[in-house]
Amino acid sequence: MKRTIELIKKFNTLVGPSGYEDEVREEIKKFVLKLGIKSITESPLGSLIIKVGTGKKKVMLAGHMDEIGVLCTYIDKDGFIRFSPVGGVSKYGLIGTRVKFINGVKGIIGAESLKKPDDFVLEKLYIDIGARSTKEAEKLVPIGTFGVFDREVDVLGTRVAAKAHDDRIGCIVMMEVLEKVYKKKLPYTVYFVFTTQEEVGLRGAKVAAYDLEPDFGIALDVTATGDTLDGYKMAVKLGAGVAIKVKDSSLITHPKLKDLLVKTAEKNKIKFQLEILDRGGTDAGAIHLTKSGIPSTVLSIPTRYVHSQSEMIDLDDVKATEDLLEKLITTSDLGNLKF
Template identity: 55%
Template sequence: MIDLLNKLTQTYGPSGNEELVREVIMNEIKEYVDEIDIDPLGNLIARKKGDGKKLMFAAHMDEIGLIVTYIDKEGFLRFSNVGGVSQYYSLFQRVKFKNGIIGILGYEEKIEEMKDLKIEKMYIDIGAKSREEAEKLVNIGDVACFAGDFHYNLNKVSSKALDDRLGCYMLIEVIKALKNHSNDLYFVFTVQEELGLRGAKTSAFSVSPDYAIAVDVTDTGDTPGSKPMALKLGRGPAIKVKDNSIITHPFVRTLMIDTAKETGIPYQLEVLERGGTDSGAIHLTKGGIPSGVLSIATRYIHSPAEMVDFDDVKNGIALLTAIAAKEI
């Protein structure tokens, strides 16, 4: 199980460049589903047929990244962010391009105060001595992602891109675990979530489910100096009540809570004051789709070293599997 999560997180896949991640997922699930489709935007939609309610699960394949906007005469790369890149998490980190080229994020002047850090004053150093040398390796429009290694110790996983390869991993495991179910199940691995929930909008429109559940990461309140928040690592998967993009539908939220209680799976309730997930787009599709979210408490989101407790992941998989198998 851990090896698959390692593979998913370490696969290159910034927003708009999800094809390698999609290939990994497709190879993992093709023997366990009845249908697989790739829609025009690049979402991977897998179906396990049933005669009951149409239920959609969604997790996004993309990760945040840096897009090259200019190469100066000394060979340094200027860039813009693709998604929510933090200047505080980025400074002096390694980044990786699709062709394997590694760069270091530097800063153009001496840093006096961390609060004054600005993305526009950063550059990527790939070791080139000139624009001509750099252009042999990297072009305008190429996108890099963080190069954060995968580690597992003390039952904690840390890596880049747990947001949201973790959700993809969980859905893969649910697909493999499901044996008997009456619901008509759609597992959607979406694109471009980090740029505004774009893949969720189109896939929800085409699937048109009766209910939907997004699977993603969320913040915690269990580190020194963190803003008070009810969520902690190791206390179970989180059932969302509200974030900045959705107030979850009472029916779906109650379904998730009741199923957790019936199966004895520990859970937490989540109120996230900022941010959102694919459910924010799904629930506003067509005439409205009742939607909820299962979240995994994660430290250091959008950094090269996000961290989760693997027990939360396993309990999240068990809860999703029970929901998918439950007659709605």
Template identity: 50%
Template sequence: MKELIKELVEAYGPSGHEDRIREIIKAKIEDKVDELRTDSLGNLIALKKGKDSSKRVMLAAHMDEIGLIATHIDDDGFIRFSNVGGLSPYMLLGARVLFNGETIGVIDKEGKLDDISKLKHEKLYADIGATNKEEAAAKVKVGDTASYYRQMDDLGDKLVSKAMDDRIGCVVLLETLNRLESIPTYDTYFVFTVQEEVGLRGAKTSSFGINPDLGIAVDVTLTGDMPEARRMEVGLGKGPAIKIKDSSVLVHPQVKNLMIDIAEENNIPYQLEVLVSGGTDAGAIHLTREGIPSGALSIPCRYVHSPSEMVDINDVDNSIKLLTQLLESSYTGLFE
């Protein structure tokens, strides 16, 4: 599983440019599902038919990562940019980024800055080693995007990389599909969504098309287990977090209780998550059409939206166990 994680997190794929991620995932699942298609927005939708086709379950994990977009190239070949998603300017000083998955750039700031709190994206630039505008424009054009340029490091149980948000959720969906020992109870859609980081856009369109009876997003969540961290119950290595609330959704009580029951019945460690700010694809799914009972299973992650996001492999494994057991269980009471 670590090799799968490494392959996905190191691949290039800012919001709107998820093509490479989609092709990697598609190649791994096309012989394991009953239907596979890419919709107009770029979501990859895989159907695993269940014993009972009267109900539809949707599992969603987003393929995109935060990034940059080039807005201007000056006469000396330095590239100005804006953010794509929630990328803080403080995380970028001295960072290396990759434009279009191939051109490396180094980020620095203009002049002297006495107050770091005043640092803005418009005060930063990317240096791709060009000596003039023409040389730079031959490699990077206005509108081209970039992501962090980092490899995954294996620290034992802890793994560190860019784009754990939310390639680790994609891994959970892939491995859940691999580990199913029987046909799911209900038709199950494994959806790898696009453009989550810029407004849950892929989840909006895919859930409208699927019209599921139950939706579960799989994404990362913040933790409260670092020095002087925000007070929060979630920590690494204590199991997947079953969401109660974030800024985009109040989880349907029956969905939350279903996941708790599955975890307890199968001795799977879990945590309860109340996220003060931030959201997941569940925020879009639950507002689809006339409303979809929705929830979220979260992988605890330190340093979210940094180039060094950290997860615990045991939390990933237990997330897969919980989802696998859920799909193989009968939970008709949820649909009454």
């Protein structure tokens, strides 16, 4: 658990908006090379693909390296930066938020005067980087510069708040499982794919799946919870185990695959819950529509305040997710499914 916290801290200091995942990719690469694994490739769109095992059937795992963020689109005469959201940025809670651009420049989100609730639109917000003029701001943050939210990690008992659990925690689950299984004789060829541009439309996973033609796809990603006061009604709770995806906006898990996941969790006494997410999708949505269709699912890490700068997870759920993923790729049940 200490190790997981260290990884969470390290990976949430990295800047990786969609399309600019370089810092994250380099850090994962370092981790993999340290294990002595040589079969690493990079796709033209930036996904990192690590191949282990030699089994006939192919399993593609996907965790996305990118995070939501901002893009500098225009600079006012006073040096205030106007921005577009990158991915599903919620306008609520943005005022006073710290931003870090990919070149290291930092800023704070401010707002024009907001007189009535209808005024609260992204167009009225700006990023203040301390510049006094357009020229000064342009030098520091040229138009087209991407950035992310900047927030420290807080450990609250078994719970951890961070700015980009979505989806660094999915990447960390994959890294920790990779470390456990890479020396074992696996019944499959498993591709650990760290994908790009998920937050803007599952793009890295889409092209990687086309290239790899896997027999199965499993995404590792966060999901919402329904366990806060008077909150959204959803049967997923923080701390109640790995969430097995039944359905979201992009995917319905094939019933045979869903049943196998439930059986595997039960047999191995891994805490799990079933997840139906009304809005939102993951890389599995792109993977399963490749060619003639690839049975796919998601092992989700329950997360409160998704897409805020303080996403909260429970470390017990992370452990349960790792346990179920490890079982799935080290035993032959998955490969025995017939579709």
